[in-house]
Amino acid sequence: MSLQTPARTVPPSGGNTASDDRTPPRGGITGVTTRSRILVTGLLVAAAGYFLLPVYWLVVASTKSTGDLFGSFGLWFSHPQFLSNLHQVVTYDDAIYLRWAANSILYAGVGAGVATLLAAMCGYALAKFSFTGRDTLFNVVLGGVLIPATALALPMYLLFSKAGLANTYWAVLLPSFVSPFGVYLCRIYAAASIPDEVLEAARIDGAGEVRIFTVVALRIMTPALVTIFLFQFVGIWNNYFLPLVMLSDAKLYPITLGLTSWQSFADRQPQLYQLTVGGAFVSVVPLMIAMVALQRFWRSGLTDGSVKG
Amino acid sequence: MPTRAPRRRRKLAPFAFVAPFLLLFLLTFALPIGYAVHQSVMDVEHTGALGLGGSRTVFVGLRNYTDALSDHAFVRSIGRVLLFAAVQVPVMVALSAGLALLLDSASARGVRFFRAAYFLPYGVPGVIASILWGFLYVPGVSPLVEGMRHLGISVDLLGGDTVLWSIANIVTWEFAGYNVLVLVAQLRTIPAELYEAARIDGAGAWATVRHVKLPLLRPALILTTVFTIIGTLQLFAEPLVLKPVSSSIDSAYTPNLSAYNEAFTNDNYHLAAAEAVLLALAAFVLSFGFLRLINKRGGDA
Numbered sequence: 001m002s003l004q005t006p007a008r009t010v011p012p013s014g015g016n017t018a019s020d021d022r023t024p025p026r027g028g029i030t031g032v033t034t035r036s037r038i039l040v041t042g043l044l045v046a047a048a049g050y051f052l053l054p055v056y057w058l059v060v061a062s063t064k065s066t067g068d069l070f071g072s073f074g075l076w077f078s079h080p081q082f083l084s085n086l087h088q089v090v091t092y093d094d095a096i097y098l099r100w101a102a103n104s105i106l107y108a109g110v111g112a113g114v115a116t117l118l119a120a121m122c123g124y125a126l127a128k129f130s131f132t133g134r135d136t137l138f139n140v141v142l143g144g145v146l147i148p149a150t151a152l153a154l155p156m157y158l159l160f161s162k163a164g165l166a167n168t169y170w171a172v173l174l175p176s177f178v179s180p181f182g183v184y185l186c187r188i189y190a191a192a193s194i195p196d197e198v199l200e201a202a203r204i205d206g207a208g209e210v211r212i213f214t215v216v217a218l219r220i221m222t223p224a225l226v227t228i229f230l231f232q233f234v235g236i237w238n239n240y241f242l243p244l245v246m247l248s249d250a251k252l253y254p255i256t257l258g259l260t261s262w263q264s265f266a267d268r269q270p271q272l273y274q275l276t277v278g279g280a281f282v283s284v285v286p287l288m289i290a291m292v293a294l295q296r297f298w299r300s301g302l303t304d305g306s307v308k309g
Numbered sequence: 310m311p312t313r314a315p316r317r318r319r320k321l322a323p324f325a326f327v328a329p330f331l332l333l334f335l336l337t338f339a340l341p342i343g344y345a346v347h348q349s350v351m352d353v354e355h356t357g358a359l360g361l362g363g364s365r366t367v368f369v370g371l372r373n374y375t376d377a378l379s380d381h382a383f384v385r386s387i388g389r390v391l392l393f394a395a396v397q398v399p400v401m402v403a404l405s406a407g408l409a410l411l412l413d414s415a416s417a418r419g420v421r422f423f424r425a426a427y428f429l430p431y432g433v434p435g436v437i438a439s440i441l442w443g444f445l446y447v448p449g450v451s452p453l454v455e456g457m458r459h460l461g462i463s464v465d466l467l468g469g470d471t472v473l474w475s476i477a478n479i480v481t482w483e484f485a486g487y488n489v490l491v492l493v494a495q496l497r498t499i500p501a502e503l504y505e506a507a508r509i510d511g512a513g514a515w516a517t518v519r520h521v522k523l524p525l526l527r528p529a530l531i532l533t534t535v536f537t538i539i540g541t542l543q544l545f546a547e548p549l550v551l552k553p554v555s556s557s558i559d560s561a562y563t564p565n566l567s568a569y570n571e572a573f574t575n576d577n578y579h580l581a582a583a584e585a586v587l588l589a590l591a592a593f594v595l596s597f598g599f600l601r602l603i604n605k606r607g608g609d610a
Binding site for chain 2: 036037040041043044047048050051052053054055057058061069070073074075118119121122124125126129131134137140141143144146147148149150151152154155156157158159174175177178180183203209210213234237238239240241245255256259260263264267276277280283284287288290291292295
């Protein structure tokens with residue numbers, strides 16, 4: 001709450017700074033000198049430069065022709081032709097790029113949605129019912145958080161190819177449905193925020209367990225659920241190893257795999273360098289905007305998880 | 310009898326709630342681990358003269374493990390990610406904590422903008438981040454290399470000694486902002502009275518950081534460190550994408566790359582399975598060991 005004080009007084013568009021000087025120092029720390037303020041701001045600006053540099057490069061590069069991509073200074077515009085680049089990206093090879101984008105949306109959207117619901121059910125049960133094997137189950141799930149996903153992908157491929165599931169949409173979707181971290185977060189959140197009295201009252205009123213879960217529990221757990229959905233969505237969207245291992249048909253590729261397949265052919269077909277850069281720009285910008293817009297949801301869930309961790 | 314049916318349903322309810330997750334968890338976690346362990350102790354044996362008499366899969370015990378651990382390239386790849394982790398994990402955690410404290414400090418302005426700027430790269434998939442930074446590393450294309458050349462500094466960001474740290478830079482760039490967000494969120498939970506008390510005790514800004522903020526950041530720092538350790542050992546996409554532009558990256562540059570290569574280039578699934586099991590074990594031991602070390606209460610994670 002205290003952090004918001006300075007943030008709120010500075011308009012995002014960098015308004016007048018004169019009035020900001022009257023902002024009372026937060027946290028009760030007095031004696032903020034101009035020098036330390038300049039130092040802190042300088043460090044923050046330098047860090048912002050570091051994090052934004054490649055993004056800026058991408059913006060500039062996405063407007064260039066293949067020739068200018070290699071022949072002109074990387075951090076400044078040269079004969080911008082963004083629209084014709086964009087047109088090439090979306091029409092190349094029968095518009096395969098759009099198909100990859102749709103696949104990514106399918107994998108990430110459906111995967112994250114199902115994962116969130118399953119984690120909510122499991123976490124809620126772990127928090128609000130006592131049953132045999134409950135602690136064992138929770139510990140096993142915690143162990144799952146610690147296992148690197150890429151160590152699982154290879155044996156999963158062998159297993160799925162035996163079952164005829166490799167190189168299908170299911171090969172990427174099924175593993176996306178499972179979020180041990182989601183279960184962990186839901187258990188902690190449900191334990192802290194759903195009062196037993198409310199559940200008891202609902203039971204006395206004759207409500208069934210499923211109804212109590214959907215009407216009472218899901219509603220109270222919404223902030224945690226939003227966080228899990230976002231985590232899982234970004235995780236699936238950014239995943240590379242699993243689809244790389246599972247998929248051989250380019251029509252099933254998500255955008256990450258599609259772009260690297262373009263990049264890997266680029267020595268023979270230099271035009272693909274420009275398509276890779278343009279395609280990366282188109283795929284990254286919407287997610288970045290979403291990221292900034294949804295920041296507050298990430299935060300609300302993150303603390304719930306880490307405070308008790 | 311109206312009460313008996315609901316009571317029985319209530320006994321069954323938790324199992325019904327847990328079942329879908331548990332089923333998929335078994336399918337995508339337990340079963341692959343079991344299968345990998347099984348595959349790792351088997352191997353294909355060729356029979357007949359010159360091995361032309363057909364092949365069968367036989368139990369070979371730990372042979373794939375000893376093969377993996379006596380393969381210099383694989384052992385070097387493990388050493389490489391451990392070295393990588395030893396540098397990258399502290400750098401990442403220190404950078405994130407530093408930025409979080411700066412953002413939280415009394416003299417920070419435009420907090421919202423900076424936080425958003427730092428968090429942006431988290432939305433960039435690792436492969437795409439590697440493609441971007443790849444362009445910023447390649448001599449002749451990179452404005453960075455070019456700019457430094459103008460200043461009389463010649464660096465080869467893709468050379469044998471440097472490319473590992475160029476990869477570390479990509480990983481740090483991707484995830485530091487996310488960690489900053491976690492840490493800032495934790496700092497926000499510190500009650501104002503604590504700052505008040507510290508001020509009355511005469512603590513300056515630095516003393517407040519040391520004695521109030523850092524101790525209360527501990528849980529979030531632990532979380533951040535564990536996730537960074539797990540992420541580090543999985544290193545795959547970044548070296549794979551940089552491989553075509555750096556002759557110092559081979560197909561066994563990281564354990565993951567090695568396992569992938571064994572399985573899909575050399576068709577040696579059994580050795581690949583052993584390598585995957587070793588990798589999972591290492592990640593598990595390291596992160597669990599770290600939790601143990603940090604957590605005086607022991608198993609209570």
